[in-house]
Amino acid sequence: MTRVGILLMNLGGPERIKDVGPFLYNLFSDPEIIRIPIPFFQKPLAWLISTLRSSRSQQAYQSIGGGSPLRRITEQQARELQSELRQRGVNATSYVAMRYWHPFTESAVSDIKADGINQVVVLPLYPQFSISTSGSSFRELRRLREADPQFRKLPIRCIRSWFNNEGYIASMAKLIEDEILLCNDPENAHIFFTAHGVPKSYVEEAGDPYKDEIEDCSILIIDQLEKALGYINPYTLSYQSRVGPEEWLQPYTEDVLAELGESGTKELVVVPISFVSEHIETLQEIDIEYKEIAKEHGIDNFRRVRALDTYPMFIKGLADLVTSCLEGPEISLDEASKLPDRVKLYPQEKWQWGWNNSAEVWNGRVAMFVFIICLLELVIGNGPLHYLGLL
């Protein structure tokens, strides 16, 4: 009997306050998260950003209990999905592969090999595809596969995105409905979809399908809701969690909250549409920061729809995805990790160096130092490059 390994991919999150800095460093070291034209500066920049953001980020994690619950919830999802599939007669075992924190993809791959799995199904826990989320995880997995002859022999089928999965849409609609019915004036409660943002250039220049999939997804949910409720609530879609000076997908969540409040919205049902598990963006950003902004602008009833976590209908939807993937046409890892032609990413492998995080940080510091020296020289018109006659 085929032993199927389900590889659940997610972002990962620091579980201890002291892991926040290294986690951010891993995150910003990924050229799929921050795209800069000179690969040499990726790690110094990652060091700089993670250092600058670390203290604020630590406070955020402190406010939700001292760490991210993402590993725990993802492992619960993995267990529930495994049980559901076994009940359906699929000899499945689930594995968790995080992109930026433990358990890393390497651990999952070593478990899959040790367990004698003979068919892998890769299921990113991002309903909508983005270069920076599922894309980055698929590419990471491909790198590991290319480097490992034993792993290369294992057949792999991928699920690229699944924003239109029935169980997912139905679960989202049901949880939103529950919150709407708790409002004082259900028919006029405003449904407020908030998705994790990405830089606008990802979508407009690089051809990331993320925005389209988020929009299609919200319409599917609204349609399903209308069927259940018999009326259409007003709704808005916005993008949260912007980092850095670049323009991200608009409208921004904080702006829309202010506008809605000022135009008289009193009851808001907030739907974290791109997240299937509770984590820092739901528990801290939405529940604390955005809620405060909403209150300031007169939105009295701010109801956040809980993340799906191990909601049974959602787990059934995931199981449907796996069984369809096993029966349907094969999507290979190469296809799944393929980026639109327009995307230029600088291969990390070629310029990775250092033996561990701290060595990398050292390298980063040296590079940053040289960078600043050069910048200073350009500004003040004198320095080592002038001395050498190079400027």
Add this chain to the structure above:
Amino acid sequence: MTRVGILLMNLGGPERIKDVGPFLYNLFSDPEIIRIPIPFFQKPLAWLISTLRSSRSQQAYQSIGGGSPLRRITEQQARELQSELRQRGVNATSYVAMRYWHPFTESAVSDIKADGINQVVVLPLYPQFSISTSGSSFRELRRLREADPQFRKLPIRCIRSWFNNEGYIASMAKLIEDEILLCNDPENAHIFFTAHGVPKSYVEEAGDPYKDEIEDCSILIIDQLEKALGYINPYTLSYQSRVGPEEWLQPYTEDVLAELGESGTKELVVVPISFVSEHIETLQEIDIEYKEIAKEHGIDNFRRVRALDTYPMFIKGLADLVTSCLEGPEISLDEASKLPDRVKLYPQEKWQWGWNNSAEVWNGRVAMFVFIICLLELVIGNGPLHYLGLL
């Protein structure tokens, strides 16, 4: 029904080559591993040792496939133990808590709290107690418990050591017997127990019961073997894995191998007595390094007894430990983590600083730099302290 959480504690190991340095740093930062009189220098020293040893250690991990299998094997043990206990009617869930690498104890504690466990049983995966292994893990758990009001409310029972557990002794004897019977001259095959060493001062000054428990354990195994085979093989006990200049428990494994070879021993059945899972000390140190030494000294048949891993009789032994622990007299975490009166450990909590590993490494470097400057000043008789009139 009581929901029992079984907390399996072990050392942890790096799963990727780039994690070797940070893992060693965590290991040597523990005052229970390296005891120095001035706590301030613990982290600089940890940095120094981990940096010096990192390259050799990376090579060792590379030679066993690029990482430690300890997390994977420990999670397998956890699953098997959970199944065995559930078959016996105990509503048990297993959790893995590693001391120096992921998944850290914090993760296990957060899972235990989330799962609504109402009785915890702590089972260190070290059959024999040592200050530096089980002791360190118990103390780490106690630190977390003291800092967490919710966790503090949970009843905890501890298993301190279990070198005389029936299932463990029987499994060890059975696996040794299998190897003996594969020798050309079974009755004269030499049984070679090799335990992980500890500094001699731990035992002689600090009162660590480790050596006594290792010796008692080897006698129990030999007795059991004699019953099965009907004859007594010659046997020796030695200690491996020494680090640093200090004297460790003697005799050292490499010395005994040389002596045995020179006195004509041809067939050796090597028993890793303090390890219940395959890891770097069995797969690399014994299987590669010590095997080479043995061959050099004329020991032709070097047979290493496999580690117990998920050997069913061993898992049953662990399950017996848990059920006895639940029924028997309670050993609290305070009792389990108590050290002999003679041990002076400098509480890490008081002087911990820095926001993450790399910040700590920086701190370490600065401290090391100051330390070297002061040392130089003492040697050459001039420097900043003389300048300030302090010397």
